Amino acid sequence: MAARSLRAHLLQMLLPPIAALLVLGALVAYYPSLEPATTAYDQGLIDAGISLGTYIHTAEGGAYRLELPSAVDQVLRRDSYDSVYYRVLGPNGEAIAGDDGLPGPPPEREARDGFIAYDTAYKGQKIRAVAVPAKCGEAACSVVVAETTVKRKRMTRGILFSSLLPEILIAIATVLIVWFGVKRGLGPLARLSDEIKSRSPGDLRPIAAADTPEETRPLVSALNGLLDEVAQASRNQQRFLANAAHQLRTPLAGLQAHTELALSKRLPTEVRAELEQVHQATIRTARLANQLLALARAEPGARGNAAELNLKALAETEADAWVHQALARDVDLGFELDWAPVQGDAFLLREALGNLVHNAIEYSPRGARVTVRTGRNGTHSFLEVEDDGPGIPLPERERVLERFYRVPGTPGTGSGLGLAIVREIAAGHGATISITDAMGGLSGTRGCRVAITFPHG
């Protein structure tokens, strides 16, 4: 289903009844006001007809004549908008004077108050006419006075406009109220979505229902229900991971203990070689188990609680273990540690830093220098590990961050997970990861520098 705008929906519901009301209102206002206006204009024609009737005279021999002074004729016919016509008819309907061919009243029309008002056409124009009775001596004559309908149309338009204008304004106001009212009414929802958007993926605290309007309470409580379930699932996953860690690592520790014990004994060369393989595989498996568990813990939703940490302190507590790794590979591991506060998960950041140091030590030649740095770059805390090993060729730098990818021709038996874990953890902290050449390595090697820069804070 396509997303429907609440505004469009409301307007769709509101506009047809509003339009209907508008038409109805216009009609209700129009017709009652039209009739008095028409009557008033008709009355003007009637008055003209009556006064025309007074100019009928009886001539010698019983004929009738209209003796109309030309000045009167001019006054009668003068009108700003319309052409005025008249015709005087004798007792038997014969034309006495006036405009020839001006149509008389329809025969079926009955007179009202003695007059007949009717619509007809003359000279190709619509006209309004009235038939007014007049006296021709003792006989009854009639006078027809007519005018074109220009001013009547103007009046009609005027009435229509003045009755429609308020209605149109009301309709416009309604649309505006709906448009802005919906925006205003949905304000709390927008704030709610902002709050949810600004959350980190691991933040599963319930949304405070106190400052949301009554109508959004069901939504908030449904969301909180979901958040609670997700948090519960996340706690279950953490518990599972803790158990899995224990269940996996303890037997691996046993396996490692026994292979090392066996290797410390006097053994036939072939058996020793085989056992050496078992021992190496054990160490690799242990590391892989650690990495997979770290990766699972770095997944959004599985994250632990973020806390105020100092990367310097984090590196210092791990330094011991790293130095022993470095000594075993004859690598000169050094530190340049400065205060570097971050918001983060200590376990994951330790894992990320550990992976970077492990990689640097593992893939650098004997006698290489590896340096661990922490500090502040303006307002951003960073940690970085630099080595003077073979470096990572430019085209490979994106790919080494992918899971299980290893640069072709890399010695050793890594899983290709280390940097993927680092990337995952960096992303979870909103940090960026960059791989560059080392600043100053031994001549002939480009070295490698992996830096994680944390967001402003």
Added chain:
Amino acid sequence: MRLLIVEDDAPLATGLRRILEAEGHAVDVTSRGEQAVLAAAQERFDLVILDIGLPQMDGFEVLRRLRTASPDKNGPMPVLVLTARDAIDDRVRGLDLGADDYMVKPFAMPELTARVRALLRRSQAHGGPRIVHGPLALDTVARRAFLKNEPLELAAREWAVLEVLLGKVEKIVSKEAIIQAVAGWGDDLSPNAIEVYVSRLRSKLEPAGIKIRTVRGFGYMLEEYKGP
């Protein structure tokens, strides 16, 4: 030395026992936290190796009970905690529960034996006046040092620095930590001054095969004595 291993994984427990027995220690093994607490109440062990992930009474609880038990005249029993590096990990790392050291499973045996030796040495130094490191011996009461049984001349600050390093064999000691330990002797010390003392110590000790390693930008580490 008398050691107690508290570990419920039988293969790992046996492995550890054999390795430590090969080092010349007397080793008892139990898989239950309750038994460990009982055993420790009845006799003194020179070191307890304690797994955190025990069934029923877990390692944290065992540790708490060991620490709240009536204090031994020889001081608290050293405890090396084994952890499977999971959610509870951070509590172990803080060592605020009173463990003396911890190791994350799985671990290399040479590292374990080195840690065990360091802890045993530390607890002896704690109780006894004599610190021995290969051919080097320090009599902390008489404040006299011997190298290959010959008297060794050490200036007061050299002695202080060496004592700090001997307390943490195979562990990195930061320059700040050394300064803090030595500054009690007098005025402010600069990191450069520490470098001078260490270099003097080196020239005296290295001919006998005792190595002080520099950890660039951090501090120093007295290596285990591996022979001349």
